[in-house]
Amino acid sequence: MLHFLSRLSDIATSLKWDSREMDFEEVYDAQTRERLQREFSRLKDVAYLDHTGATLYPEGLVEAISSDLRINLYGNPHALNSSSRLSSDVVEQTRERVLSFFGTSSLKYDVIFTSGATQALAIVANCFSWRDGQAYAYFAESHTSVVGVRQVAAQRGAKIIPITQEKIESIFNENSPIGAVGGLFAFPGQCNFSGAKYPLEWVEKIRQRGDWSVLLDAASLAATSRLDLSSISPDFVCISFYKIFGLPTGLGALLVRLGAEERLEKNYFGGGTVLMALASGKLRHESRPVLHERFEDGTINFLDIVQLGQAFKYFANLIPGGMSSVEEHTFQLARYLFLSLRDLKHFNDKPLAVIYQDNNFKSKTQQGPIVNFNLKRANETFIGFSEVLHLCNLFNVHVRTGCFCNPGACQRHLKMTVDELEQQFEAGHVCGDAIDLLGGRPTGSVRASVGYCSTKEDMDALVGLVKKCFLETTPSKDRSDLRLENLETNASKEPRLSRLFLYPVKSCGAQEVQSWPLDHKGLVGDRGWMVATDASTPLTQKTCPRMCLIKPTLDLENNVLHLSFPGMSDVSISILNDRSSNDSSSSKICGVVVQMVDCGDQVAEWLSLALEISGLRLLQQWSDDLRKQKKGNANLSLSNQSQFLLVGLSSLASLEKQVAESAAEDECCEGENLLQRFRCNMIVTGWPAFEEKMLRVIKIGGVLLKSDGPCTRCQMVCIDQRKGDKTVEPLRTIAAAGQGKMQFGIYYSQFRSMRDNQNIFVGSPVKKIEVD
Numbered sequence: 052m053l054h055f056l057s058r059l060s061d062i063a064t065s066l067k068w069d070s071r072e073m074d075f076e077e078v079y080d081a082q083t084r085e086r087l088q089r090e091f092s093r094l095k096d097v098a099y100l101d102h103t104g105a106t107l108y109p110e111g112l113v114e115a116i117s118s119d120l121r122i123n124l125y126g127n128p129h130a131l132n133s134s135s136r137l138s139s140d141v142v143e144q145t146r147e148r149v150l151s152f153f154g155t156s157s158l159k160y161d162v163i164f165t166s167g168a169t170q171a172l173a174i175v176a177n178c179f180s181w182r183d184g185q186a187y188a189y190f191a192e193s194h195t196s197v198v199g200v201r202q203v204a205a206q207r208g209a210k211i212i213p214i215t216q217e218k219i220e221s222i223f224n225e226n227s228p229i230g231a232v233g234g235l236f237a238f239p240g241q242c243n244f245s246g247a248k249y250p251l252e253w254v255e256k257i258r259q260r261g262d263w264s265v266l267l268d269a270a271s272l273a274a275t276s277r278l279d280l281s282s283i284s285p286d287f288v289c290i291s292f293y294k295i296f297g298l299p300t301g302l303g304a305l306l307v308r309l310g311a312e313e314r315l316e317k318n319y320f321g322g323g324t325v326l327m328a329l330a331s332g333k334l335r336h337e338s339r340p341v342l343h344e345r346f347e348d349g350t351i352n353f354l355d356i357v358q359l360g361q362a363f364k365y366f367a368n369l370i371p372g373g374m375s376s377v378e379e380h381t382f383q384l385a386r387y388l389f390l391s392l393r394d395l396k397h398f399n400d401k402p403l404a405v406i407y408q409d410n411n412f413k414s415k416t417q418q419g420p421i422v423n424f425n426l427k428r429a430n431e432t433f434i435g436f437s438e439v440l441h442l443c444n445l446f447n448v449h450v451r452t453g454c455f456c457n458p459g460a461c462q463r464h465l466k467m468t469v470d471e472l473e474q475q476f477e478a479g480h481v482c483g484d485a486i487d488l489l490g491g492r493p494t495g496s497v498r499a500s501v502g503y504c505s506t507k508e509d510m511d512a513l514v515g516l517v518k519k520c521f522l523e524t525t526p527s528k529d530r531s532d533l534r535l536e537n538l539e540t541n542a543s544k545e546p547r548l549s550r551l552f553l554y555p556v557k558s559c560g561a562q563e564v565q566s567w568p569l570d571h572k573g574l575v576g577d578r579g580w581m582v583a584t585d586a587s588t589p590l591t592q593k594t595c596p597r598m599c600l601i602k603p604t605l606d607l608e609n610n611v612l613h614l615s616f617p618g619m620s621d622v623s624i625s626i627l628n629d630r631s632s633n634d635s636s637s638s639k640i641c642g643v644v645v646q647m648v649d650c651g652d653q654v655a656e657w658l659s660l661a662l663e664i665s666g667l668r669l670l671q672q673w674s675d676d677l678r679k680q681k682k683g684n685a686n687l688s689l690s691n692q693s694q695f696l697l698v699g700l701s702s703l704a705s706l707e708k709q710v711a712e713s714a715a716e717d718e719c720c721e722g723e724n725l726l727q728r729f730r731c732n733m734i735v736t737g738w739p740a741f742e743e744k745m746l747r748v749i750k751i752g753g754v755l756l757k758s759d760g761p762c763t764r765c766q767m768v769c770i771d772q773r774k775g776d777k778t779v780e781p782l783r784t785i786a787a788a789g790q791g792k793m794q795f796g797i798y799y800s801q802f803r804s805m806r807d808n809q810n811i812f813v814g815s816p817v818k819k820i821e822v823d
């Protein structure tokens with residue numbers, strides 16, 4: 052295993068390519084670079100690119116901290132003995148260091164130590180006193196921890212004003228949504244999704260609009276940029292220190308501008324925050340007058356503050372130029388990464404990466420060191436972020452995937468509507484899971500973030516692996532020619548819906564979709580139409596195999612059905628929804644009367660011409676027709692037995708193998724050819740062959756399905772759906788394997804009919820539901 056891994060890392064380091072030297076300027080001098088290399092010997096061949104998640108601590112700092120902790124005796128700072136004295140001295144010095152690091156002092160700000168930026172935000176949320184009619188206004192593309200403040204604000208009766216990207220320019224206008232009401236205004240210094248920086252001059256501009264207190268979320272910005280509180284003075288600033296120094300985790304701060312605390316009302320009092328408190332008799336307590344003493348409930352994290360003090364000292368000597376240098380260095384690297392990824396093009400000139408950014412990395416005042424992207428194949432379909440993550444892990448490149456706790460930025464950059472987000476949630480997708488594509492669209496992305504200790508080699512490692520694994524330099528083998536076995540082997544190991552088909556016209560070709568709405572009969576429009584030889588008898592492939600060459604495309608948005616046939620021009624008909632203007636007729640399908648309507652002469656003639664049978668008609672089933680299953684209770688379209696036919700890809704792969712072993716060469720059918728013959732609606736990957744036979748109830752995304760039993764196959768599976776030719780396989784093998792029982796695939800119908808327009812998505816998890 053070790054040998055295997057080290058070979059992979061060899062590959063990773065040998066992925067040197069014609070990197071674009073001209074797009075990169077070294078900011079650190081040679082001595083600093085050497086020093087950093089020594090400080091991070093533990094990285095070996097890893098390219099760590101999740102600095103926005105947590106940056107890395109230098110090894111020398113760990114030694115400095117460990118000797119400090121070994122030598123000194125630190126007691127609880129609330130006591131008065133000498134060891135306690137030492138702790139409180141260090142804590143107070145560190146408080147000053149925090150302030151001077153941000154260009155200010157205790158004359159202007161106070162530092163409340165917290166467990167992190169999130170706790171700092173929660174303090175403001177819980178203690179801010181909104182005056183009557185005031186608002187909580189926040190940038191929609193903020194961290195979840197900023198968005199969450201609104202829950203408290205709403206409870207206190209404040210108006211909630213989310214500010215979306217489109218509204219940004221207008222917030223300083225006369226009639227802007229943040230008028231004179233005032234209240235609390237929150238925005239991030241830097242977006243933790245895209246790295247976009249917001250102008251800090253806004254702090255003052257917002258104040259000029261009224262009685263606003265400004266909350267600056269500097270957690271991401273302060274990690275790699277100099278934040279100077281001598282030129283701006285937000286009322287509240289929140290910070291997490293591990294994002295700046297890599298340690299200590301569990302320590303952050305709320306910086307409060309002196310005077311701004313008047314808007315903070317604290318109710319709870321914990322140990323260390325009072326001058327006196329009566330336990331009973333009288334409900335009296337007196338809070339401590341010093342701001343941070345009132346807000347730091349209980350024993351503060353004094354040993355972590357000792358570590359923080361060491362970190363300030365250590366970093367002061369680590370990088371000449373300090374945070375300004377870090378800002379320039381990280382920006383140069385990120386810009387280089389951005390340009391390198393942007394320039395990768397497939398053989399057909401389609402770009403490999405879609406990069407989520409707003410300013411083309413023009414300057415470090417507008418952009419921080421984050422490159423957020425998804426990859427696309429040459430055929431322009433998205434590659435799921437889980438697939439990218441797997442290969443990154445294999446090549447020792449550490450990136451972050453998902454939505455990064457920034458739902459607003461994720462929504463805008465990935466172009467999702469609120470409805471779609473809700474649908475994805477109903478379909479089983481939650482924050483932080485591995486469902487990367489739903490309905491062919493990404494649910495998240497890949498984020499590479501750069502830190503003070505990153506190098507150009509780290510960027511090259513990512514670009515090199517992306518190029519090696521995903522760049523298509525020649526037209527690749529069509530997935531439809533791959534053996535099913537290979538497809539299943541490469542699929543995700545969790546059961547997922549991998550493909551979705553409908554057949555709008557009974558017995559005609561398939562329409563493959565990535566997501567589709569459901570109604571009480573199943574997939575909307577599936578077998579909604581039929582070709583009839585007279586007013587009522589359906590024509591099928593059994594007597595007319597070339598029907599499979601008619602390709603229907605149902606366009607629900609424009610309410611039309613298009614039909615195509617090789618060598619003929621397409622025909623389109625509108626979908627009939629209004630009964631009144633049309634004569635309906637009824638027809639018998641499998642012995643049951645069905646309400647139908649004729650679709651007119653034009654399409655009728657087209658069908659007769661295509662199929663070379665005179666007198667054909669196209670009939671549409673009325674959407675409110677209540678045809679039911681013979682056995683069972685589900686409503687049915689014009690399909691024979693059930694709403695959905697489901698097959699496991701493993702079952703198909705197993706059949707493919709059996710056919711290959713026993714069939715004559717000219718009878719062999721495999722890959723897409725075999726798959727298409729079964730005319731199923733759903734293909735599931737990630738479970739063993741024939742698992743679907745055992746399952747009575749399953750849930751695909753948010754859709755609950757019950758089994759209607761196995762599908763008994765007929766000669767239809769012997770028709771090559773791509774040509775209309777007949778073969779004896781795979782029916783011969785299916786019959787032989789089942790000792791005459793010709794079953795393959797399982798019928799399912801909905802447990803309850805779905806609320807209208809619920810969608811089913813390719814990529815949804817498939818869960819087995821236990822029933823007694």
Ligand SMILES: *Cc1c(COP(=O)(O)O)cnc(C)c1O
Pocket residue numbers: 167168169170194196239241242243268269270271272291303
């Ligand atoms: C990381 C981050 C937070 C939350 O920080 P925690 O350390 O998890 O409390 C908030 N806002 C932004 C912009 C961040 O990057």
